[in-house]
Amino acid sequence: MIKHMSHYVNRDLSWIEFNRRVLEEAQDIQNPLLERAKFLSIVSSNLDEFMSVRVAGIQDQMRAGLAKTDFSGYTPAGLWKRLIKRTTTMVGEQYRTYREIIRALAKEGICMRTLDELNASQSHAMSDYFHEIVFPVLTPMAVDQSRPFPLVHTKELYLAVLLQREEAEENDEPLFAIVQVPSILPRFVPIPGRTNSKKQEFVLLEDLIERYINTLFNGYTPFAVNPFRLTRNADLTLNEEGAEDLLEEIEKELRRRRWGIPVRLEVGKGMHPYALDTLLEELEIQDNLFEIDGPLDLSFLMRFSGSLPGHDNLRYERLEPVYPREFDETDDMFEVMRERDVLLYHPYESFEAVTDFLMQASYDPDVLAIKMTLYRVSGQSALVQALANAAESGKQVTVVVELKARFDEERNIAWARQLEKAGCHVVYGLVGLKTHAKILLVVRREQGTLRRYVHVGTGNYNDNTAMLYTDIGLFTSHPVIGADASALFNEVTGYSSPYDWKAFGVAPTDLKEKLYRLIDRERDNALAGKPARIIAKMNSLSNQEMIDKLYEASQAGVKINLIVRGVCCLRPGVAGRSENIKVISIVDRFLEHSRVMYFYNNGNEEVYLSSADWMTRNLMKRIELMCPVFDPALRDILITMLNLNLEDNVKARELKPNGLYEKVTGAPEAKPFRSQFEAKVISLWKGHG
Template sequence: MNKHMSRYVNRDLSWIEFNRRVLEEAQDPDNPLLERAKFLAIVSSNLDEFMSVRVAGIQDQIKAGYTKMDFTGYTPAGLWRRLMKRTAQMVTDQYRTYREVLRGLAKEGIAFRSLDELSASQEKAVDEYFHEIVFPVLTPMAVDQSRPFPLLHTKEIYLAVLLGRENMPPEEEPFFAIVQVPSILQRFVSVPGRTNSKKNEFVLLEELIERHINTLFYGYTTIAVHPFRLTRNADLTLNEEGAEDLLEEIEKEIRRRRWGLPVRLEYGKGMHPYALQMLKEELEQGDNMIEIDGPLDLSFLMRFTGTLQGYESLRFERMEPVYPLEFEEEDDLFALLRERDVLVYHPYESFDSVNDFVTESAHDPDVLAIKMTLYRVSGQSELVQALAKAAEAGKQVTVVVELKARFDEERNIAWARQLEKAGCHVVYGLVGLKTHAKITLVVRREQQMLRRYVHVGTGNYNGNTAKLYTDIGLFTSHPVIGADASALFNEVTGYSSPYDWKAFGVAPTDLKQKLFSLIEREKEHASEGKPAKIIAKMNSLSNQEMIDKLYEASQSGVKIELIVRGVCCLRPGVPGLSENIRVISIVDRFLEHSRIVYFHNGGDEEVYLSSADWMTRNLTRRIELMCPVFDVRLRKILMNILRLNLEDNIKSRELLPGGVYEPVRNELPPMRSQFEARNISNWKTYRYSGG
């Protein structure tokens, strides 16, 4: 290991590497063109969130004069410089890829045109669209001595307009105005086809407004028009202790977020120096100004690809989730779960199984209570409607709603109010802790006794993301898991002294310690010369203590395989430190989101499902859950899912000691884990070769 190299990869630099892996999917010529366009959109929205949260936090530290190094060896100022350099390079690559994808789409008959490329009839049609639809929505905002600079919304596109008057002396400063490009209208305007042409042609809304800008400033001449976009600090800063009503406090914070301090200014290439100087001074932006060679904010491509009809050859092959066979074969869901546990793997298996579990519980007269955690819920959630019906039917319904799920706060507030009106007990978790555990508990009266049925998941109760994310769900009536589930809800909703968990690991109280003791057990096996192995799959690994624990295990001879999609601060393969650790990341059609942990345990293998990544926030500042899978058959299925990931040699990248990733290439037959998983027998049939 280079003596100047830190033992750890910096979290934010690791995130940049992750977003670059997303960009590589947009660059991959083997991916269909419209899917490549979607990946470009994801790169943009990822970068927006990174700027408005992570970079905003670093800027706050710099402003506060904070100069202390983090555990990876970076001061805020030093890290900020590295991040700006890396993001600038990524944006350059992103727009180069955008132009390449556009050229490919044009060959397929999907084209973005500049206005001067249109025929006379097309020009007439878009001009009519402007005057009838766009013009009435526009608001020109002049900036002068009597009209101060307007308060600009975060992540909206504006046009900076420089104006002159007839016979105006050359030394006189131009007039300055701003026009917002209305986000209520589609960003891409469809252009009627040319005669005998089957092409789908579009122009960008901002270019159409620019063309007609003089209609907004009658009597003035246009000197220059350039687009720009501001990103503001979007981190919530809540004083929960002092919040009388958390709902109201969060509603206020969301309003404040729109006016957070600016953290980034993007502007169109070749912006007039006077306009750029005006924006720089008014928005107090110095170093974080990015010139964009192309349309600002490529996240519009997500909606664009979704709106286009047809073109199936330019998309991934359609994949319909199948309804889990176990539930298909058994009418009585509760009878099935009394007999055996059931595992579902989304998106290959349908989320309808979860909806049906809650809906059947809501309608079953013998169900007395339903308790559930909701973190991010989809738009028209069947779950929310079922919970409301259960409460209206007189059942005890308790819902722990996480109001602080970043960027989903407004939606969660709406559901919370709806559930309260229906008679549900709505609880907003514990002060200072986000409730991130994903669990449902159903209490049912059966033959003079009560039986508990539990669903534990690695993903949110969200039917939309369940079609796009890989996640695992476990249905069980195991009495030990049921007792722990009851205790967990009691801790979150009431006063409860620390509980002696029989099955669960629960953050922030004991999950980290439980993981440490399981890692320690593997170390002991290795030191005794027995086989010792850990496989862990998660989104992110950044907790320093956890990394150190894994380094210790590696030095003891434990074989460790990590499947970490996003941030990874651990350096694998470093002699004397981590030579027994391998780290891979899979970025593909679906977002790898499941958290699974495997311990060899001297041959008595253990597998756990978890809601928690191994980040400091998950282990210390959130209510998280790790649940064992007791059923041997289901453990083997989970080990098979891990095997599929570990054997991927098409979409898998391996983390090198220097902190960069390279594609996994070997002599084995090509294997793309997400495509293999579409054939359900590939992971439901036990053929795991590890251990």
């Protein structure tokens, strides 16, 4: 054990370890080949967001001269050096993995080619494609005394071009221009097949543009063409207090994002020194330069892998979500919910049940009001259409749209305008707080009284991510949950004094304190010699006070299992502090996204679903929701699901005291157990057969 090791793992270094686990999935030869390519794409997308938000924030601190250490013991400058070193190493591994995957794909007849490898007929076809499809959308942008350096958009691919006039002298300074590789066109261009060949061949769009770059500069000779890509600071800085219209303020900030301070510059390996110096000077990048040995921005592999026809042997077996049995043979979901609560486990069970519930509510003449939170919605959302239908039919429809959902701001602005046009009451939440809770409330008139029907979830109301993320949803008409749901919407949409929650834990008012009480109860039971156990599943754990609470419980003898997919700042297994805590992370086919908390409670077990991770922003700066699961049978299902995760010895990694992760292997005689694939049996427990 390192003598002076901090009690906490740094949040950003922990994130690097998470992205490394994603990279390990791209490297795992047991995964289907096209799925490995997708994981490699995710590594790139993750790193883009990390650079544009987290690293950008550290740069801001350094520019402000901040030298204070965080709770893990790092100053901004010290952390910056460590992060750049680790990300540089990771990017090197990423591109070694890319070359390995490309070689393996070639053996399967899927080939990335250079233009020099094409035969005459293929070269002719590529020339036609360039001149007919690509050339019309290209815009060369020269840089000289009359034309200043153009705006370089964040995360777009460009070519830096050095040129000479045809009559130039040998010592004349090169001319500089840039050409944006159009993102509106596919990054990978299919090549017509060779005679009697079943291979699928592709060339990268930037290589095709480079080949014919001279067509853009008549009278000049291009002598160096190099790709580059810029990442800018993407964090929005909003003055909500002074904003008369939050929607308009966010629209202004989105426009400013295009001019965000440069954070990272990626260039192709071997870039011409003059071109590189020009970019560094114009973009004012000094010390976050990545020289890439391969195509810049591997996120294109996601679309590439998904668009290839055939090759099912190189993909995961298709999963067909099961429609929940409880709703499968009825046209009246309200009747089912009056009789019992219903639990959904996505993606194994279909998100269509949520859409159907809202659609039924929108057309039901006895439904008086619908209230819902929207954080991230899919591009073609049936839920939004159902809400619009309900409003147009005269129902009271209130929608809390979170405009500040990072990178989904523009889409959410469009949804907000559409809902307002249909007659919905659209609310943008409370000043300074993101609304991250996932809840849907339907108020229905029944036999002279009103009944509330509620859906709460751990994930967003997004039918696309519901097929890719593991999430839990609960349908209930429990009157206590219904009353709390009404109070929650009243707090968000109007003026309301703090409410005495009967079932919910709600951030930022009391969720943290409720979790403290639940943890302390287990601690007190352990001190009294009673069995005590906590299992908590979440995406991230980084709040120092919450970690300290878990340390206290561990020291009292509480057995704690944490299933934390991403960032975890807690150090488990430290003698005298956290020896009773075990932390695992599962990275597999589906993104582990559900937040589920279990407390043994001296045998009176309690289970909660939550929208909140145990991060400061979730506990203190967002409207979040934690809801109990009252039905004993549903509680048992969730406990079984948690135990399945804990048994995983194929995709689980265990966090060690040094902040690094090791693969869980289990006992030598243990059979391989992959929890995401075993999770399908939950449908059997619920009677799907």
